Amino acid sequence: MKIREAALKSAGPSQRGNCAKRLSILDAAANVFCREGFSGASIDEIAVEACVSRQTIYNHYREKETLFTAVVDDVMDRANATLFSILATFPENSDNLEDDLTAFANRLTKNCLCNQDGRFLRRLVQTEGERYPHLFEAWRQHGPGKITTALAALFARLSHKGVLEIDDFDVAARQFLALVNADLQMITLFGDTPTQEQLESASRNAVRTFMRAYAHRKDDSTRSGVPLVVAG
Amino acid sequence: MKIREAALKSAGPSQRGNCAKRLSILDAAANVFCREGFSGASIDEIAVEACVSRQTIYNHYREKETLFTAVVDDVMDRANATLFSILATFPENSDNLEDDLTAFANRLTKNCLCNQDGRFLRRLVQTEGERYPHLFEAWRQHGPGKITTALAALFARLSHKGVLEIDDFDVAARQFLALVNADLQMITLFGDTPTQEQLESASRNAVRTFMRAYAHRKDDSTRSGVPLVVAG
DNA sequence: GTCAAATTAGACACCGTTGTCTAAATCGTC
């Protein structure tokens, strides 16, 4: 086989035009991969769900593996952009931190953690993370895995302002995320998306506890290293 | 249903003497199913890992599906028994609740949440929960899913004693578990088992925040709680 | 309308897996 022919073939249909099919394939593939896992997903199933012939998939993406990584890259980019935009709405200057932090948590869960892309990534990292270590690494460093460090930096600002009392910002960030997910895990485990009421309730409960643990206590003047813990 | 009862009914080899092979198969199958998922796991792979011929597996368990449910039942029974025994060590009467609760959290993560069986069940429920709804239901009601309600009841006792200030016991139980997992999620996501140091650190961080949020506050004079004894 | 690119359906070889079958080998118990 000549090089030119190979190049033409591997290049596939022109990348620019008719991206409708590409998107349709990516979308369907994401759903099927998420539902069935890599080995459980079949190209035929993806083709049917994308309303596309099987051959078209092979024209655009040489093989199943290529399609898989393309899907992961696509979702990761989207999730990353969304996460960035949501993090920008963190309430740095607030006269009602509890309410604003609750609304922020609500945005975070709704648009980053519990939406289609978030569930896809979490599931894929869990099921295929060991088989594709680079996938996992990308998710951790360049992707939503950095949400913890970003949150830690934001909490550090609030702490330096004296609004919060945090000694370990990373721990606080992880705990914030864990608390936000506390009420939602049972729901997302099913594969369902939580309702708006459930999201709000979860955010409210989480931020309430978080504030109780980390809010600056003005009336505690004798706090000299002695924790508020009761030794009953 | 217990695995031994099922074995009595099955037409396979007599279940009395050679249970070594059965256990070996169950153990290997658990590992492979956990690693590869149901569709990704192959009987041959399980046979090799169990040091058993493929035919022996088919002799004991008619087909792949039967083997899978047998594995799930087996692990679920074991995890359930362990969970029960750990829950019995909850510090109901403690003169140092923070330390004792930390130790309890440590036992919980070590023996129920982060051990082999715990990871297997969580992973399986996540990947195959939609394909086998009865599996999920069993996990939720009869299995480790009830850990939340059990913890809620225990926290309610502490709250009624005045040691803790909790308004919603279920929320507090979920948050306790979420906090305990907060530092461990990144580790268990890899498939690794956390070290003892990591477990202790996670438990300490979790209980510290939990107590900060829910411990009875000495400076809150509006409450009509039990009088407190401050540690000297 | 023309023409090239893209898409489609269908057939195909190839491979791995499931589950069955058989005959030989091994184990446990007497």
Place this chain on the structure above:
DNA sequence: GACGATTTAGACAACGGTGTCTAATTTGAC
């Protein structure tokens, strides 16, 4: 050692999935 139960290796058909190929059809730009 004998004997029944169990395990084993290997061959086997059936099935589904991947990836290729071809020939026909549709699309889109001019």
